[in-house]
Amino acid sequence: MTIFIDDDNSGDFSAGDRTTTTDASGNWSIGGLTLADVGKHIYEQVPGGSEETGILVQTIDNPGSGGTDTGNDFTNFRNFSISGTKYEDLTGDGKTADDVAWSHGPVTIFIDDDNSGDFSAGDRTTTTDASGNWSIGGLTLADVGKHIYEQVPGGSEETGILVQTIDNPGSGGTDTGNDFTNFRNFSISGTKYEDLTGDGKTADDVAWSHDPVTIFIDDDNSGDFSAGDRTTTTDASGNWSIGGLTLEDVGKNIYEVVPAGSQQTGILVQTVDNPGSGGVDTGNDFTNFLPPPGQGLTPGFWKNHIDILNQELGEFHPGWNSNTSFETIFGFQNLNIISGTPSIANALAAKGGGIHHLERSSAAAYLSAAVTAVPDGPGGKPELNFSFSAATSPNPAIISILNLIDANHDHTLQPGEVTAAVRDVLNDTGAPTSNFGLTGQPGIEDVANAFDAMNNQTHPDASVFLI
Numbered sequence: 368m369t370i371f372i373d374d375d376n377s378g379d380f381s382a383g384d385r386t387t388t389t390d391a392s393g394n395w396s397i398g399g400l401t402l403a404d405v406g407k408h409i410y411e412q413v414p415g416g417s418e419e420t421g422i423l424v425q426t427i428d429n430p431g432s433g434g435t436d437t438g439n440d441f442t443n444f445r446n447f448s449i450s451g452t453k454y455e456d457l458t459g460d461g462k463t464a465d466d467v468a469w470s471h472g473p474v475t476i477f478i479d480d481d482n483s484g485d486f487s488a489g490d491r492t493t494t495t496d497a498s499g500n501w502s503i504g505g506l507t508l509a510d511v512g513k514h515i516y517e518q519v520p521g522g523s524e525e526t527g528i529l530v531q532t533i534d535n536p537g538s539g540g541t542d543t544g545n546d547f548t549n550f551r552n553f554s555i556s557g558t559k560y561e562d563l564t565g566d567g568k569t570a571d572d573v574a575w576s577h578d579p580v581t582i583f584i585d586d587d588n589s590g591d592f593s594a595g596d597r598t599t600t601t602d603a604s605g606n607w608s609i610g611g612l613t614l615e616d617v618g619k620n621i622y623e624v625v626p627a628g629s630q631q632t633g634i635l636v637q638t639v640d641n642p643g644s645g646g647v648d649t650g651n652d653f654t655n656f657l658p659p660p661g662q663g664l665t666p667g668f669w670k671n672h673i674d675i676l677n678q679e680l681g682e683f684h685p686g687w688n689s690n691t692s693f694e695t696i697f698g699f700q701n702l703n704i705i706s707g708t709p710s711i712a713n714a715l716a717a718k719g720g721g722i723h724h725l726e727r728s729s730a731a732a733y734l735s736a737a738v739t740a741v742p743d744g745p746g747g748k749p750e751l752n753f754s755f756s757a758a759t760s761p762n763p764a765i766i767s768i769l770n771l772i773d774a775n776h777d778h779t780l781q782p783g784e785v786t787a788a789v790r791d792v793l794n795d796t797g798a799p800t801s802n803f804g805l806t807g808q809p810g811i812e813d814v815a816n817a818f819d820a821m822n823n824q825t826h827p828d829a830s831v832f833l834i
Contacts, residue, residue, distance in 0.1 A: 369412040370395045370441070372404065372427070380412055396435070405429045409439050417443040417538075418507050445538045449515065450502035451476070451531065451545030453495040457644050459550040459614045462527035466548055468499035475518040476501045476547070478510065478533070486518055502541070511535045515545050523549040523644075524613050551644045555621065556608035557582070557637065557651030559601040565656040568633035572654055575605035581624040582607045582653070584616065584639065592624055608647075617641045621651050629655040663823045664735045664751075666727040670715040676734060680711070683737035683782065687711075693730065697786045700796035722793070725811050728818035729789045735822070736782045753821065754779040760820040768809050768817040771802045780821060788814055 371386040373379075380386070389395045409425040421442035430436040453474050454466040473494035480490045495501045515531040531545040559580050560572040579600035586596045601607045621637040637651040669676050677688045687696065689712040694702055696711055705722065714730035717723040738751040755769050755778055772788040773780060792803035792814045803809050809817075 368393075368395075368414050368441075368443075370397070371410055371412070372397060372400075373408045373410055376408070378408075380410070400427065400436075402429065411441040411443075414443060414445075416505070417445045420444050420508075443538075444508060446505050446507055447536050447538070447540050447542065448502055448504035448506060449478075449533055449542045449545055450500070451515075451543070451547065453499035453501065453517065454546060454548045455644050456526045456548040456550045459526060459617075459641055459644065462546060462548045469495060469549070470497070470499070471520065471551070474499075474501075474520055474547075474549075476503070477516055477518070478503060479514040479516055482514070486516070506533065506542075508535065517547045517549075520549060520551075522611070523551045526550050526614075549644075550614060552611050552613055553642050553644070553646045553648065554608055554610035554612060555584075555639055555648040555651055556606070557621075557649070557653065559605040559607065559623065560652060560654045562632045562654040562656040565630075565632060568652060568654045575601060575655070576603070577626065577657075580605075580607075580626055580653075580655075582609070583622055583624070584609060584612075585620040585622055588620070590620075592622070612639065612648075614641065623653045623655075626655060629657050632656050663825055664731060664753075665822045666715045666731040669731050669734050670712065673712065676712070679738045679741070680734060682741050693726065696733065697729075697789055699790065699793075704793045704795060721811055724815040725789060725792070725818075728815045728822060729785055731822045732780060732818040733782055733785045736780045736785050739779060740782055752779065755821055755824070759824050760817075762820075764809075764813070765817050765820045768803075768813055769821065771800075771809075772814075772817065774800065785818075 368389045369380070369386055370389065371380050371384045373381075374384045375381050385397055387395050387397050404427050407427045409427060411419070413419055419441065422440070425439035425441070427439075428436045453469040453476070454462065455469050455471070456462065456466050458465060473496075475486070475492055475494055477486050477490045477492040479485075479487075481487050486492070491503055493501050493503050510533050513533045515533060517525070519525055525547065527548040528546070531547070534542045536542040559575040559582070560568065561575050561577070562568065562572050564571060579602070581592065581598055581600055583592050583596045583598040585591075585593075587593050592598070597609055599607050599609050616639050619639045621639060622635075623631070625631055631653065633654040634652070637653070640648045642648040673689050680687045680689070680691070684696075690710045693709045693711055693714040694705060699705070705726065709717070709726065711730055711734075714726040717726040732753075735751060735753045739753040755766070755773075757766060759769065760766055769780075770776075772784050774784050774787065775781070787799045788803060790798040791800045792809070792811055794804050803814055804811070
């Protein structure tokens, strides 16, 4: 290293300045000085790749005749470097031992020289190599404390430490361990199956071959399909997939928009799982059963299927069957309203109008409502949805009566709603409602006709329990 006396007081090294160089131990000396040199400045020529620290300018003092002015020392700090490794976070849990070197193309690493928080012109930068390693050299003490960032690769997200900081590794050293980890976006997929037997997802299911089915991620956690939910449709083989998912999506629910005329069986709601960085969460399958063409559940249907009547009524109320009395099932308090003690099967076969019309229509409606009330069908749902709509009858008066019978306003008749309406219209003691049978209210034939409308409509799922 060159040491010089600034003989011309120029502040830098000039021709004619007396000079020397340090030896292997850093020592130096210049002799032959006179009293005229006292007060002159001594400088070093700063070595490349270093910066001066401590005293920057020494001054010649008078050491006495023939003496040595000692202690004119200079200190320098050599430039240092920073380094790190770019990792792929395979599991999305931050920097851990199972991470691997990034192998998906170079990633830009930069020093945020202007402290803007993002990559700007003038920021010092480098890119990772094939093993994810990177380094930037030529740093000085002025760089200590600055931030180091990565430019996040497209289709990935940062995990672990998001911002590194330049530390002082010592003169000429390397500040190591400035690592970044990223988890690559993943996808979800599944298959839509037709459940041929209504028993949930089993080996006999086949790929859905009907119209495309909408599959969606319930992004707003509303439980149904909403604007903004990510969506796709099944292909001709029932397969579907949605890509570009991040760790934030893990745990969200996946639904299908149930195809019209079908019933969900098997798993009704799938959940987004973490398949690992860049992976595919597979097996998010849905199965649907397409019931045979529907039929009306008329008094004749139930009368001609006593075996089904016994099965369904017994499931709804253990011990009841086709021989159980109509009065017992409907809970009459005034036992003189219905002549004799007809069984439910007898009520289905009652002939004529008036009360007999009400007997057979309400008996059929009660049995269908009982099926609706027992969730023992495919996918844990009822075998029948005994519901009504404006399409049930072209007669607004019929729809109005059904709305009165439907006490909980769910457009589905329950057994208790059927019995309440019958007891009400027959003015039974203690009837739970008072909508029928009085002056100005719908009468026996009106209520019977409303039940007929329910019984005669074709129910798409009415044949499920016949399988």
